Amino acid sequence: MSHISLDGQWLLTSPQHSHISIPCALPGDVHSALIQADLLPQPYFGCNEELIQWVGESEWQLTTDFTLTTEQLTATAIDLNLSFVDTMAIVSINGTQVLTCSNMFRLYQVNVLPYLQQGVNHISIALARNDSEAQRRAEKLPFPVPWAVGNNQIPHMNTLRKTQCHAGWDWGICLLSTGVYNSLTLTPVYNTRLHHVRTQQAWLPNGDCEVTVNIDCEVLKNCTEQALEINFDKQVHTIVIDNTNNGIQTVTTIIVVKNPQRWWPAGYGEQPLYPLTVTLNNHTITKKLGLRELTLDTQTDAIGSAMTFVVNGNAITAKGANWIPLDALPSRQTPARYRQLLEDAVAANMNMIRVWGGGMYEHDIFYELCDELGLLVWQDLMFACALYPSTPEFLADVELEIVDQVKRLADHPSLALWCGDNEVIGAIGWYDESKHNREKYVVNYDRLNRMLQQVVEQYDPSRRFWASSPCNGELDFGDAWHDDNRGDMHFWDVWHSGKSFDAYHNVKPRFCSEFGYQSWPSLPTVKTFADSEDWNVTSPTFEQHQKNGRGNSIMTEMFTRYFRFPVGFANMLYLSQVQQAIAIKTATEFWRAHKQHCRGILYWQLNDCWPVSSWSSIEYTGRWKQLHHHAKRFFAPVMATFIQQPQQPLTLHVVNDHHQPMPISGTVIKADWQGNVLATWQLDTQLATDSSDIVWQTEDILTASETKQVFYHVSLTAADGSVTENTHYPCLFKHAQLQNPTINTEWHQDNETIWLELDTDYPALFVEPQLECQGRFSDSSFTLLPSHMTGAKHRLYYIGDCDLKTLKQHLTLYHLRGTY
Ligand code: BMA
Numbered sequence: 001m002s003h004i005s006l007d008g009q010w011l012l013t014s015p016q017h018s019h020i021s022i023p024c025a026l027p028g029d030v031h032s033a034l035i036q037a038d039l040l041p042q043p044y045f046g047c048n049e050e051l052i053q054w055v056g057e058s059e060w061q062l063t064t065d066f067t068l069t070t071e072q073l074t075a076t077a078i079d080l081n082l083s084f085v086d087t088m089a090i091v092s093i094n095g096t097q098v099l100t101c102s103n104m105f106r107l108y109q110v111n112v113l114p115y116l117q118q119g120v121n122h123i124s125i126a127l128a129r130n131d132s133e134a135q136r137r138a139e140k141l142p143f144p145v146p147w148a149v150g151n152n153q154i155p156h157m158n159t160l161r162k163t164q165c166h167a168g169w170d171w172g173i174c175l176l177s178t179g180v181y182n183s184l185t186l187t188p189v190y191n192t193r194l195h196h197v198r199t200q201q202a203w204l205p206n207g208d209c210e211v212t213v214n215i216d217c218e219v220l221k222n223c224t225e226q227a228l229e230i231n232f233d234k235q236v237h238t239i240v241i242d243n244t245n246n247g248i249q250t251v252t253t254i255i256v257v258k259n260p261q262r263w264w265p266a267g268y269g270e271q272p273l274y275p276l277t278v279t280l281n282n283h284t285i286t287k288k289l290g291l292r293e294l295t296l297d298t299q300t301d302a303i304g305s306a307m308t309f310v311v312n313g314n315a316i317t318a319k320g321a322n323w324i325p326l327d328a329l330p331s332r333q334t335p336a337r338y339r340q341l342l343e344d345a346v347a348a349n350m351n352m353i354r355v356w357g358g359g360m361y362e363h364d365i366f367y368e369l370c371d372e373l374g375l376l377v378w379q380d381l382m383f384a385c386a387l388y389p390s391t392p393e394f395l396a397d398v399e400l401e402i403v404d405q406v407k408r409l410a411d412h413p414s415l416a417l418w419c420g421d422n423e424v425i426g427a428i429g430w431y432d433e434s435k436h437n438r439e440k441y442v443v444n445y446d447r448l449n450r451m452l453q454q455v456v457e458q459y460d461p462s463r464r465f466w467a468s469s470p471c472n473g474e475l476d477f478g479d480a481w482h483d484d485n486r487g488d489m490h491f492w493d494v495w496h497s498g499k500s501f502d503a504y505h506n507v508k509p510r511f512c513s514e515f516g517y518q519s520w521p522s523l524p525t526v527k528t529f530a531d532s533e534d535w536n537v538t539s540p541t542f543e544q545h546q547k548n549g550r551g552n553s554i555m556t557e558m559f560t561r562y563f564r565f566p567v568g569f570a571n572m573l574y575l576s577q578v579q580q581a582i583a584i585k586t587a588t589e590f591w592r593a594h595k596q597h598c599r600g601i602l603y604w605q606l607n608d609c610w611p612v613s614s615w616s617s618i619e620y621t622g623r624w625k626q627l628h629h630h631a632k633r634f635f636a637p638v639m640a641t642f643i644q645q646p647q648q649p650l651t652l653h654v655v656n657d658h659h660q661p662m663p664i665s666g667t668v669i670k671a672d673w674q675g676n677v678l679a680t681w682q683l684d685t686q687l688a689t690d691s692s693d694i695v696w697q698t699e700d701i702l703t704a705s706e707t708k709q710v711f712y713h714v715s716l717t718a719a720d721g722s723v724t725e726n727t728h729y730p731c732l733f734k735h736a737q738l739q740n741p742t743i744n745t746e747w748h749q750d751n752e753t754i755w756l757e758l759d760t761d762y763p764a765l766f767v768e769p770q771l772e773c774q775g776r777f778s779d780s781s782f783t784l785l786p787s788h789m790t791g792a793k794h795r796l797y798y799i800g801d802c803d804l805k806t807l808k809q810h811l812t813l814y815h816l817r818g819t820y
Contacts (some may be wrong), residue, residue, distance in 0.1 A: 003187050004186040004187075005067065005184070005562060005748060006040055006123065007026055007183050007184060009023040009025060010023070010024050010025075010063060011023065011024070011062070012024035012033050012056050012060060012061070013060075013061045013522075014059060016059060018337055018804045020037075022036075022037040022089045022707070023036075023037070024179075025664050026059065026062065027179075027182050027183055027184070027330075027331075028178055028179055029086070029177045029178065029179035029330045029331050030127070031043060031175055031332075032179075032329050033458055034055065039571050040055065043173065043175060043328075044529050044571070044611055044620075045529050046529065046530065046531070046541050047419065047540055048543070049174065049544060051781050053174070053190075055176070056175065056177075056178070057129065057175075057176075057220075057518070059126070059128055061126050061127070061176060062090050062125040062127070062179075062180070062764035063124040063167060063325070064123055064248075065121065065122050066120075066121055067120050068116055068117070068121060068185075069118065072119075073116060074481050075188035075189055075190055075733070076114050076189055076190055077111040077220060077754065078111065078113040078188050079111055079112070079186065079187040079674075080099065080106075080109070080111075080112045081092075081108070081184070081187060081219035082101065082184055082188055083107040083425050083426040084181075085182035086162060086166075086180070086330070087101070087102065087103065087161065087178070088127065088133050088160075089125050089126060089180075089244070089251065090126045091110050091123070091125050091126075091489065092126070093115040093122070093123050094116070095656075096115045096121070097760055099240075099569070100163065101228075103398075104163065104360070104400040104484070105405060106400055106401050107285060112186070112370070114713070115454075115619075117225060121308055126177075126600075129782070130154075130160055130162060130166075130178065131154050131176065133160065134156035134160050134377075135155065135156055138155070141389055141391065143440075144387075144433050145387045145388065145389050145434075146158075146386060146431035146432075146434060147159075148164060148167075148358075148384065148385045148386040148400075148724075150170070151358075152164070152174075153167055153402070158383075158447070159394075160387040161390060161401060162794070163325060163338070163360045163382070164357075164358040164382070164384050165358045167357060169324075169358060170547045170548040170551075171324070171547055171611070171612055171616035172328065172609060172612075175328050176306060177328065181331075181363075182670055184294045187283075189220065190281060190282075191219065191221055191223040191282045192217055192219050192241070192615055193217065193220060193283075194278065195216040195218060196215070196216040197215050197216075197276070197278045197285045198216075198410065198411065199213050199287070199411055200214075200462060201292075201293075203293060203809070204256070208256050208258050208260065209234065209256070209257045210254055210255075211254070211256075211257060211259075211291075212252060212253075213232070213254075214388060215252070217248070217518050218247060219241065219243055219246065220241065220245065221245055221579055222244050222245050224242055225243055226243055226253055227241070228278060228279070229277075229278070229279045229280075229282075231276070231277045231279075232255045232258045232274065232275075232277075233255060233259075233274055235255055236449075237255065238678075239253060239409065241280070246596040246602070252488070257274070258731050259370050260494035261291070261520075262292050262312050262635065263291055263292040263371075263374075264292070264351075264374060265316055265352070265374050265376050266346050266374030266375060267319075267349060267352070267657065268314065268316065268351070268374075268659070269312075271289040271290060271372060271373065271413075272290070273289065273371060273372065274289045274290075275288055276288070277290055279652075288368070288371060289413065290371055290412075291413075292312055292415070294310070294312075294416060295309075296309055296417060296464045296466075297309075297315070297419065298418075300489075304510065304550025305485070305487025305510070306599070307486070307488055308510075308599040308600075309352075309376065309416055309599070314659050314690070316351070317352060317595065317599055318352040318376065318378075318416075318511070318599065318600035319349060319351055319601055320345065320351060320375070320376075320603075320606075320633040321603050321606035321617065321631075322354045322514060322574060322602055323353045323354060323606050324358070324601070324605055324607060324608075324609055325359040325609050326609065327610070328609040328610045328611050328708055333363065333613065336366045337622075338363070338365050338366075338369055339580055340622060341622075342366070342370065342375060342608055342620065344618055344622075344624065344628065345373075345375060346374065346375065346660055348617075348635060349636050350375065350631070352376040352416065352602060353375050353376070353377055354469070354499045356422055356603050356605075357386070357423075357469070358382070358384030358385060359382070360380060360406045361379075367412040370412065371413050374414075376414055376415075376416040377412070377414045377417075378418075378419060378709065379415055379416075379417065379418055380419045380422050380469060381418065381419065383420070383422065383448075384421060384423060385422060385423050385427055387434060387445070388445075390444045390447035390448050394448075395451055398451070398452070399451060399631075402452060402455040402456065403455060407459055410463070411429060414422055416463070417463060417465075417466055418750050419465075419467075419468065420449050420453065420467045421449070421454045421464065421467075421468050422468070423468070423469070423470070423490065424445065424468055425445065425467065425468040426468075426470070427432060428441050428442060428445060435475055442477055444666045445477075453662065468489070470488045470489050471487050472486050472519060473487050473489060480752055482506055484507040484509075487510065488509075488510070488511040488512070489507070489511065489513065490512075490515070491507060491509060491512055491515040492514070493506075494583060495515065495516055495517050496513070498554065498557075501562075501582060501586045501587075504586045504587035504590055504591075505586075508598055508723075509598055510598060510599065510600075511601075512591060512598070512602065513600065513608070514602065514604045515584070515587055515740065516584070516605060516615035517579070517580045517590050518555055518580060518615050519555070519573075519579065519580035519614075519625060519626075520573045520578040520613045521573070521611055521621075522574075522770060523770075523772075524619045524621070524623065524770070525611050525620065525623060526573065527552045528612075528620075529611045530545075530740065536569060537552055541596055542613070546612070547613075547614075548576060551613055555576050555579065557574075559575060559579065562579065562582075562733050563575060563734075563816075563820075564820040565820065566820060567820055570814075571736070571819040572808040574814045575819050577625050577626040577627065577768075580615075581625070581630040582624065584603050584631070584634075584688075585634050587601075588601050588635070589634050589639070589653075589726075590641075590792055592634070592639060592641070592655045592692065593641055593643060595655060595690075596692075599766065603615075603631075605617075606618060617631055619800075624658075624776050627645045629779060629781050636722060636724055637657040637720075638657070638664065638687070638720070639724050640653070640654045640655075640716050640725070641726055642714070642728035644728065644730070649698060649699055651694045651696070651697040652668060652694065652695055652696050652697065652714055653695070654687055654692070654695050655691070655715065655732065656687035656689070656690065656691050658690070659689055660689055661684070662718050662719055663718070663719040664683070664685060664716045664717065664719070665682075665683060665685075665716065665717060665765070665780070666714065666717055667680055667681060667682055667683065667714070668680070668681045668713070669713050670698075670710055670711075671710070671711060671712075671789065672709050672710050672765065673762060674739060675761070675763055681696060683716065702730055706730075708728040708735050708736055709737055710730060711727055711728060711736075712727070712728040713728075713783065725782075725783070728763075733765075733816065738763075738816065740817050740818075741761055741763070741815065742760065742761050742762075743760045743764055743767070744758065745769070745813065747807070754797070754798040754807065755795055755796060756795070756796045756811075757793040757794065757795060758784055758794040758795075758796065758797065759786065759793045760783055761786060763784065763785050763789075763818070764784040765815060765816040765817070766783075766813040766815060766816045767781070767783070767784040767813070767814070767815045768780045768813070770812045771807065771810050771811060773802045773807065773809075773810040774800050774801055775799055775800015775801060775807075776798075777797065777798060777799070778797040779802065784815070
């Protein structure tokens with residue numbers, strides 16, 4: 001059955017701006033069309049955010065024409081399919097209203113055949129102002145429902161079913177975007193309609209997998225015999241459906257897969273996908289299924305209660321980051337960028353992504369890539385950091401949205417958990433109204449949250465519903481920011497509460513779904529939004545690109561605790577990224593070493609939706625911050641880390657996430673900053689399956705002056721060929737007597753392979769070879785030891801498309817001692 005695509009150039013006009021009559025590409029957003037027509041400055045540059053607010057304060061009209069043949073009009077119905085409609089919209093065809101949209105997360109389908117004609121047809125989408133609709137709705141609420149003050153720049157977004165960070169966030173530009181962000185289609189339907197396919201898996205004692213396929217279809221008018229054809233695992237099932245006009249019928253078939261290849265999260269095995277196609281009368285639905293068992297173990301244990309994902313019977317350590325919308329301009333959310341970011345997540349040894357509740361249920365491509373790459377998805381429902389209404393109208397609208405989204409996403413093997421919201425339980429304690437009338441707002445919360453749970457469990461009985469992130473467990477409305485015995489935790493004591501990095505050692509979360517530390521973007525990214533006169537962290541442009549009120553002060557203040565103050569703007573940027581990496585590394589390594597407590601570590605945040613100072617590990621331009629390189633090391637399946645606790649010996653822990661024993665060997669050295677090796681210990685041991693063990697410790701008691709002169713370094717090679725290295729500094733960096741190294745760089749090329757070899761006279765810390773051109777190195781922000789200590793120069797491979805000449809011109813080398 002051929003869809004009629006309505007994608008392409010539409011005409012954009014506005015009742016408030018009669019001079020605007022320009023093309024607008026759909027799927028796409030209004031801002032992008034205005035930029036394209038030179039009617040809007042680049043929103044991400046300088047302080048332009050302030051100049052473009054009028055776009056969100058206007059109504060917009062999108063129109064286009066399409067033609068239909070007489071033959072197409074012989075269909076029984078013609079369905080208009082619309083989704084990602086942002087947000088308040090009235091759709092008309094040939095002058096008649098056919099659909100009213102009020103929820104960006106609904107998947108709308110309506111038969112528009114009665115309004116269509118042979119030849120030219122006219123369709124229009126009238127987009128209302130979101131800000132005034134939010135205000136209008138807030139005024140009608142029976143009691144005040146606090147919105148995300150401090151994050152949103154426009155009030156009452158919590159009354160609208162729209163991406164909450166569109167009104168700004170503590171890393172987000174406020175654009176209040178509008179448009180339609182998914183393909184628009186008309187589908188001619190002949191006699192029958194194929195609605196929906198849903199599968200379930202059951203594992204048989206002999207190891208086979210029984211896949212139940214449920215198909216919802218509908219006979220629109222009595223017709224001759226119609227057969228469904230189901231193709232799966234080289235098996236074809238044909239089922240004749242009831243051909244009388246009886247409304248929607250559900251047809252079920254069971255297919256047994258012999259010797260199934262199981263789907264695994266990245267790092268634990270492969271991701272085989274089995275294509276499933278269901279066809280009825282030329283209409284086909286296709287899916288790719290991954291066969292796997294997945295449960296969330298929350299059983300009571302000696303500590304409190306577990307929070308462990310178990311896949312195919314094996315306990316998993318979830319390692320990853322939080323995901324925010326890919327771009328604040330939806331037109332720029334392209335498949336290639338989804339792929340790049342998700343591949344970068346896997347390249348950093350991640351296996352889980354949390355789709356955060358202030359963004360959106362992602363496009364299909366996101367989940368398809370997660371299935372393919374082995375990234376488990378913690379899926380929040382779209383509520384964040386505010387309270388939400390529980391009026392009958394609001395609940396009714398949300399219920400339809402949840403049904404749509406659960407049905408759309410439930411067959412993805414990557415999907416691990418449905419979570420009710422982000423920080424909404426916590427938010428009850430943030431706002432005056434709810435703080436002082438807690439019972440009322442807890443009941444208000446539960447009315448919505450309970451409905452979410454019921455709908456999720458009805459439409460996806462295979463997965464756990466988790467009320468909120470963070471949450472201590474079933475019907476627990478306590479403080480999950482500080483309870484590390486149960487549930488998931490958001491640990492913000494270091495960033496938001498200003499504690500030092502060792503505060504990460506004061507907790508052992510069962511599952512830390514958020515903790516983060518900001519940095520500034522690198523100089524090449526800064527150049528994309530700031531002229532050189534604004535290259536100062538307190539310039540107006542820089543402050544416009546910092547949405548967390550105290551952000552710049554927190555970073556600079558932390559410099560004074562750990563580092564000698566950096567000289568110059570570029571060193572400020574670089575050092576902020578060293579600092580961020582140390583923060584997240586400190587937490588992650590400690591929590592991984594306490595594997596018996598902690599089974600999930602998702603830092604805040606993976607990506608940026610515009611170039612901004614933020615907690616991300618990948619900049620808007622796609623550049624890996626130093627943190628992302630560290631993540632690759634600290635999330636590696638085999639990982640060595642030194643831990644120094646007060647009054648305790650220095651210990652070396654090695655974590656093995658593999659579900660098999662792992663022999664490792666290598667050395668620990670103690671050396672001084674001149675590059676003299678003072679002691680060497682040979683290690684040769686076998687790590688147990690899925691373990692964390694202390695493999696070495698020293699009784700060395702260093703004098704105060706020795707702490708400033710020495711460091712410890714470990715390098716271990718595992719039987720799978722992976723190498724884990726780490727460095728321990730016994731004193732604060734600002735006290736260490738670092739020598740100023742001379743680092744030599746040599747470029748090499750062999751056919752397509754380009755690499756850089758580094759050598760140094762003295763140990764150099766957090767060495768970052770920064771490229772101002774496209775691509776990256778295989779490693780960055782590492783400890784560089786002289787070749788006389790390691791026996792070899794340090795080799796870095798270039799990953800990207802630039803040629804050697806370009807690379808040579810665009811390399812800047814940073815290291816810690818070079819910042820002062
Ligand atoms: C978390 C998130 C976001 C926010 C981040 C940084 O709690 O849920 O709301 O961007 O903190 O403050």
